[in-house]
Amino acid sequence: MDVERFTRSVLHSAAETCASDVHIVPRREQGIIRYRINGVLTDMQQISPDMLQRMIAHLKFLSGMDIGERRRPQNSSVEIYLKDSLYSLRLSTFPMTFSETLVVRMHRQQTPEPLSRLTLFPSQANLLNSFANLPHGLILLCGPTGSGKTTTLYSLMHEMNRTENRNIITLEDPVEQQHDAFLQMEVNEKAGVTYAHGLKNVLRHDPDVIMLGEIRDNESAQMAVRAAMTGHLVLSTLHASTPVLAIRRLEEFGLKTGDLMETLIGVCVQMLVRLNCPYCSQSCHAYCRRRKKRAALFDILHGDALKSAVADRRPVASSLGSLMKKAYTLGCLNESEIEKWVKRTDVPSKTSF
Numbered sequence: 001m002d003v004e005r006f007t008r009s010v011l012h013s014a015a016e017t018c019a020s021d022v023h024i025v026p027r028r029e030q031g032i033i034r035y036r037i038n039g040v041l042t043d044m045q046q047i048s049p050d051m052l053q054r055m056i057a058h059l060k061f062l063s064g065m066d067i068g069e070r071r072r073p074q075n076s077s078v079e080i081y082l083k084d085s086l087y088s089l090r091l092s093t094f095p096m097t098f099s100e101t102l103v104v105r106m107h108r109q110q111t112p113e114p115l116s117r118l119t120l121f122p123s124q125a126n127l128l129n130s131f132a133n134l135p136h137g138l139i140l141l142c143g144p145t146g147s148g149k150t151t152t153l154y155s156l157m158h159e160m161n162r163t164e165n166r167n168i169i170t171l172e173d174p175v176e177q178q179h180d181a182f183l184q185m186e187v188n189e190k191a192g193v194t195y196a197h198g199l200k201n202v203l204r205h206d207p208d209v210i211m212l213g214e215i216r217d218n219e220s221a222q223m224a225v226r227a228a229m230t231g232h233l234v235l236s237t238l239h240a241s242t243p244v245l246a247i248r249r250l251e252e253f254g255l256k257t258g259d260l261m262e263t264l265i266g267v268c269v270q271m272l273v274r275l276n277c278p279y280c281s282q283s284c285h286a287y288c289r290r291r292k293k294r295a296a297l298f299d300i301l302h303g304d305a306l307k308s309a310v311a312d313r314r315p316v317a318s319s320l321g322s323l324m325k326k327a328y329t330l331g332c333l334n335e336s337e338i339e340k341w342v343k344r345t346d347v348p349s350k351t352s353f
Helices: 004-014 049-062 122-132 147-165 195-205 216-230 243-254 257-263 303-311 320-329 335-344
Strands: 023-025 032-038 041-046 076-084 085-095 100-108 137-142 168-172 183-186 207-212 235-238 266-274 295-304
Touching: 004 023, 004 032, 004 049, 004 076, 004 085, 004 100, 023 049, 032 049, 032 137, 041 049, 049 076, 049 085, 049 100, 122 137, 122 147, 122 266, 122 295, 137 147, 137 216, 137 243, 147 168, 147 207, 147 235, 168 195, 183 195, 195 207, 195 216, 207 216, 216 257, 235 243, 243 257, 243 266, 243 295, 243 303, 257 266, 257 303, 266 303, 266 335, 295 303, 295 320, 320 335
Parallel strands: 137 235, 137 266, 168 183, 168 207, 207 235
Antiparallel strands: 023 032, 023 100, 032 041, 076 085, 085 100, 266 295
16 A cells, blocks of 8 residues: 555544554564554554555655664654644654554644533633633743643633734644644744743743743743743643642752742642543543543642741641542542542542542
């Protein structure tokens, strides 16, 4: 089969099933193509080792990678049309002992959905949107990779731009979704454009709102807080599993308690939970056409509780337990989904509901 036609059929199928990632994995006997659908990695088909290598080479060529380089990891991106929609594909190769594997992250270019459609409970969307209407301060989103942090940030910025004309500038690595409403800058460490360096230049461009893709080090943390203290609203992400751990990480970056007290508006840990499906009996099948299969839940620390956690270093009870209980009572979640999050967080088990 023609490799170009086959590759396009795989990507088209991934778009139809709303897959977030396509994994092209070599094996000695047969290659495997996997889709990540609703957070679950699913084997879709087997292909010959020859077709797998040709497919990887074709995708590397499309995205401008070095086709002959198989010893080092490579990253690139390309935009293509699938199902009459523009998709931004982020490609990443990884060398193995006998071959290389490739993962394609798929982002459909579209207007960000409002938070009310992304969250399980409208009250949480309203609270986050109220943060976005403040003139200055620092809003942090935390959570594991793939939990939807960037999607939430885009939704917040779109809401800001809808309600009031603001100069919104983003600094991302890479730019995942392109929007005309924002000024977007991409981090390029090879060219010397780091988060900290880029943020210095962003501050000279008269921004109202700054979206920093990630706080990675002391310098970017210091710059983010400084921007928030000088009258800007700053949104960013941080790798932490609870709001309190996020605060501790900021302290490890050398930020002073007084500065955190003055700038932090809210620290939110986000998770994506799989919803019960009335058609598939609980969790959705990969080919289910129901649109909303997952929703966001937030553990939000703000107000007096946030100030207490920063100033007094007191442990703060998570709100996820009560949210899970409410979702289970309403029939939105099943027991297996709750138990999955029990293992990852401090959510109480279903037996304690």
